[in-house]
Amino acid sequence: xxxxxxxxKREESISYSVExxxxxxxxxxLSLNIGPHHPATHGVLRLIATLEGEVVRDIKPIIGYVHTxxxxxxxxxxYWKAIPVVERMDYLSYYFNAMAYCGxxxxxxxxxxxxxxxxxRVIHLELNRIMSHLVWxxxxxxxxxxxxxxxxxxxxxxxxxDLFEMSSGQRMHTRYIQIGGVFEDIPAGFAxxxxxxxxxxxxxxxxxxxxxxxxxxxxxxxxxxxxxxExxxxxxNVTGPLLRAAGNPWDLRKAxxxxxxxxxxxxxxxxxxxxxYDRYRVRHAELYESTKIIDQALNGLPEGPTIADxxxxxxxxxxxxxxxxxxxIHHFKLVTEGFRVPEGEAYxxxxxxxxxxxxxxxxxxxxxxxxxxxxxxxxxxxxxxxPMVKDSYIADLIATLAxxxxxxxxxxx
Amino acid sequence: MPDxxxxxxxxxxxxxxxxxxxxxxxxxxxxAEIQIDPSKNIEVIELLRTRGFNFLASLHGVDYYPxxxxxxxxxxxxxxxxxxxxSLKARVTIDAPKxxxxxxxxxxADFPERECYDMFGVVFEGHPDLRRILMPEDFEGxxxxxxxxxxGEPILFTFNETERYGKDR
Amino acid sequence: xxxxxxxxxQDMDFRxxxxxxxxxxxxxxxxxxxxxxxxxAVMTTTLDRAVAWAQGNSIYPMxxxxxxxxxxxxSIVAARVDIARFGFEAFRASPRQADLLILSGRVSTKMAPVxxxxxxQMLEPKFAISMGACCSSTGVFNNYALVPSDKFMPIDVHVxxxxxxxxxxxxxxxxxxxxxxxxxxxxxxxxxDAVGTEExxxxxxxxxxxxxxxxxxxxxxxxxxxxxxAGA
Numbered sequence: 001x002x003x004x005x006x007x008x009k010r011e012e013s014i015s016y017s018v019e020x021x022x023x024x025x026x027x028x029x030l031s032l033n034i035g036p037h038h039p040a041t042h043g044v045l046r047l048i049a050t051l052e053g054e055v056v057r058d059i060k061p062i063i064g065y066v067h068t069x070x071x072x073x074x075x076x077x078x079y080w081k082a083i084p085v086v087e088r089m090d091y092l093s094y095y096f097n098a099m100a101y102c103g104x105x106x107x108x109x110x111x112x113x114x115x116x117x118x119x120x121r122v123i124h125l126e127l128n129r130i131m132s133h134l135v136w137x138x139x140x141x142x143x144x145x146x147x148x149x150x151x152x153x154x155x156x157x158x159x160x161x162d163l164f165e166m167s168s169g170q171r172m173h174t175r176y177i178q179i180g181g182v183f184e185d186i187p188a189g190f191a192x193x194x195x196x197x198x199x200x201x202x203x204x205x206x207x208x209x210x211x212x213x214x215x216x217x218x219x220x221x222x223x224x225x226x227x228x229x230e231x232x233x234x235x236x237n238v239t240g241p242l243l244r245a246a247g248n249p250w251d252l253r254k255a256x257x258x259x260x261x262x263x264x265x266x267x268x269x270x271x272x273x274x275x276x277y278d279r280y281r282v283r284h285a286e287l288y289e290s291t292k293i294i295d296q297a298l299n300g301l302p303e304g305p306t307i308a309d310x311x312x313x314x315x316x317x318x319x320x321x322x323x324x325x326x327x328x329i330h331h332f333k334l335v336t337e338g339f340r341v342p343e344g345e346a347y348x349x350x351x352x353x354x355x356x357x358x359x360x361x362x363x364x365x366x367x368x369x370x371x372x373x374x375x376x377x378x379x380x381x382x383x384x385x386x387p388m389v390k391d392s393y394i395a396d397l398i399a400t401l402a403x404x405x406x407x408x409x410x411x412x413x
Numbered sequence: 414m415p416d417x418x419x420x421x422x423x424x425x426x427x428x429x430x431x432x433x434x435x436x437x438x439x440x441x442x443x444x445a446e447i448q449i450d451p452s453k454n455i456e457v458i459e460l461l462r463t464r465g466f467n468f469l470a471s472l473h474g475v476d477y478y479p480x481x482x483x484x485x486x487x488x489x490x491x492x493x494x495x496x497x498x499x500s501l502k503a504r505v506t507i508d509a510p511k512x513x514x515x516x517x518x519x520x521x522a523d524f525p526e527r528e529c530y531d532m533f534g535v536v537f538e539g540h541p542d543l544r545r546i547l548m549p550e551d552f553e554g555x556x557x558x559x560x561x562x563x564x565g566e567p568i569l570f571t572f573n574e575t576e577r578y579g580k581d582r
Numbered sequence: 583x584x585x586x587x588x589x590x591x592q593d594m595d596f597r598x599x600x601x602x603x604x605x606x607x608x609x610x611x612x613x614x615x616x617x618x619x620x621x622x623a624v625m626t627t628t629l630d631r632a633v634a635w636a637q638g639n640s641i642y643p644m645x646x647x648x649x650x651x652x653x654x655x656x657s658i659v660a661a662r663v664d665i666a667r668f669g670f671e672a673f674r675a676s677p678r679q680a681d682l683l684i685l686s687g688r689v690s691t692k693m694a695p696v697x698x699x700x701x702x703q704m705l706e707p708k709f710a711i712s713m714g715a716c717c718s719s720t721g722v723f724n725n726y727a728l729v730p731s732d733k734f735m736p737i738d739v740h741v742x743x744x745x746x747x748x749x750x751x752x753x754x755x756x757x758x759x760x761x762x763x764x765x766x767x768x769x770x771x772x773x774x775d776a777v778g779t780e781e782x783x784x785x786x787x788x789x790x791x792x793x794x795x796x797x798x799x800x801x802x803x804x805x806x807x808x809x810x811x812a813g814a
Binding site: 349 | 549
């Protein structure tokens with residue numbers, strides 16, 4: 001029981017102060033446990049909210065309820081086989097997880113990615129960004145009470161998942177991005193279907209705006225609530241749409257382009273006030289920008305191989321296994337033992353829908369990574385919820401959690 | 414992203430301020446890394462902040478088993494104006510895994526330091542609330558150390574299914 | 583060997599029905615009890631089946647999304663695979679109002695007691711679906727952090743996949759619906775053979791054969807011998 005006693009003692013980091021509210025009255029603070037099972041949290045997030053009446057004075061997030069030990073499991077698998085494990089971390093942006101990890105390993109290996117593979121990666125990454133924002137929009141509107149948005153957003157999401165299923169065979173966690181490029185070339189019909197989707201997406205995004213933005217209740221719930229300025233956000237190491245909503249146009253796709261992002265022309269939506277409405281608008285505007293990127297990538301898709309041709313790292317094409325002995329040996333070695341990566345460490349940051357997603361890989365010369373750490377944006381962004389909701393209502397707490405868009409798979413890893 | 418020979422310039426500046434703080438520099442495949450003395454991490458970080466590296470992109474731990482000192486704390490710093498990155502590595506031993514917390518500089522280092530404590534056992538002095546964040550509060554052991562077993566459920570086959578779950582299951 | 587049998591009480595509560603079924607299986611049910619059994623079986627079956635039909639068509643699932651499978655669970659509420667066709671769209675957040683717990687996602691050691699507590703708070707009759715590979719076994723992650731859901735709560739249907747397609751989950755829910763509609767109402771102890779904790783009538787014999795005679799009856803595991811005669 002001492003562990004429990006220790007735990008109770010340590011939770012006394014919440015301050016219980018009795019403040020007088022004038023007229024000689026004193027108000028006590030109520031400590032309310034929200035979660036881990038609660039209809040309005042995005043995932044299993046537990047909050048201990050200290051309330052004074054309806055006003056939130058402090059929240060303490062308690063996480064770890066989906067801790068899966070992904071980083072330790074990745075150390076047990078070879079580099080190629082760790083991709084599915086790492087993909088399941090931030091479960092709404094699985095292409096981004098795979099991209100960060102593959103980028104780190106490719107940096108360690110010094111691999112060149114062919115241009116067609118880079119463009120295909122960009123197409124799938126931006127499709128995933130749109131999909132993640134759609135899920136965010138649907139579930140946030142659900143939290144705020146606008147239930148019908150959910151079905152509209154998921155209609156588009158099904159169209160995107162159909163495209164993913166066409167290119168890789170899986171709807172989620174597709175293992176499409178591999179070390180050296182992408183798994184396979186896009187099938188016939190993918191380009192046409194994608195073009196149709198891209199042509200129709202801006203109109204759909206307009207529909208979402210029409211549904212939500214004329215609603216006075218929604219606007220007054222989002223406007224001027226839970227403002228946090230840029231300085232505090234930078235001190236909290238927040239990146240992504242939260243930082244952009246506060247006015248700082250930091251986006252890794254423009255600042256430090258990776259995987260041919262500098263070939264495309266797109267803008268970065270930036271907010272001005274830093275309230276919940278700006279966070280909503282920034283993500284909504286990113287839907288249009290991502291559609292533009294996909295359009296440019298699709299129309300400029302270069303010909304060529306879709307994966308690097310270094311046979312020591314990349315599996316040979318299937319048809320060669322029947323004719324070439326070397327290909328067979330390479331295939332065998334790669335599947336059983338895996339390739340060895342020279343010693344070193346690499347940190348590869350990319351811009352995921354929630355902020356800077358970085359992957360740190362340390363290699364000790366063997367076939368398995370010695371340390372894989374995913375710097376997840378939601379983990380760091382979650383620290384900003386406490387200053388955001390200080391002195392606002394519980395209803396604003398729910399709206400802010402929705403707008404911060406934490407994905408607990410990434411938070412807990 | 415990171416700087417090339419500018420790394421040596423930075424390292425020389427740090428050495429000029431305090432010769433014992435920098436233990437070495439590495440520039441490998443585009444990544445600039447400075448190995449620092451763990452007891453001097455605050456001074457080094459303050460100096461780098463004046464030089465523009467004022468955003469902490471990542472704080473994480475690494476276990477260098479079997480090399481000593483075993484536990485490493487890596488700070489990935491980012492300069493948003495010049496778009497430069499530099500990494501700082503501070504290695505501490507298993508027997509005395511203490512390092513000063515940087516939450517006074519960046520409040521956002523709170524959760525990453527707690528995760529480093531939870532997974533590796535590195536004690537951050539000066540941290541406002543150092544307790545386990547991902548594992549249950551009463552968990553014993555530091556899971557991501559290399560000598561912690563991976564754990565898990567045994568895979569059941571017909572020869573071993575009865576010993577765990579009994580017959581007819 | 584004599585089986586001492588107590589008189590079966592007249593009222594048709596669950597305990598007496600259980601004793602009657604036991605005697606029916608043994609073939610020792612006598613005249614009036616046999617008649618009563620026949621009456622009651624016919625009537626109960628029809629009524630029970632009607633009730634089970636209604637129950638199966640009005641399941642209230644509980645919102646219990648844990649990880650990636652939760653997104654596919656949200657997809658079954660969405661328009662393409664629409665479980666509102668079957669009447670299951672009323673997801674309730676409160677365990678007191680829900681009767682189906684869809685465990686979607688990986689169950690960590692920190693979360694397991696929470697889930698168990700929520701399952702205990704649900705009212706009978708309650709069902710559980712373990713969706714995805716991570717909660718059925720530990721899925722991709724066989725490590726220190728995860729617990730297969732079988733270990734701490736009874737599960738009715740396991741749906742494999744990582745994550746299972748929404749159609750697969752809908753198939754699992756419909757399988758559960760079939761289970762509900764064709765089974766007689768029974769508590770979860772009987773359904774999962776969770777024996778050893780309920781009161782059972784042990785036959786007392788004159789020759790001291792002991793529980794060997796209790797064929798076809800669930801008895802406490804301590805009394806059960808593995809074939810060799812235990813003696814009294």
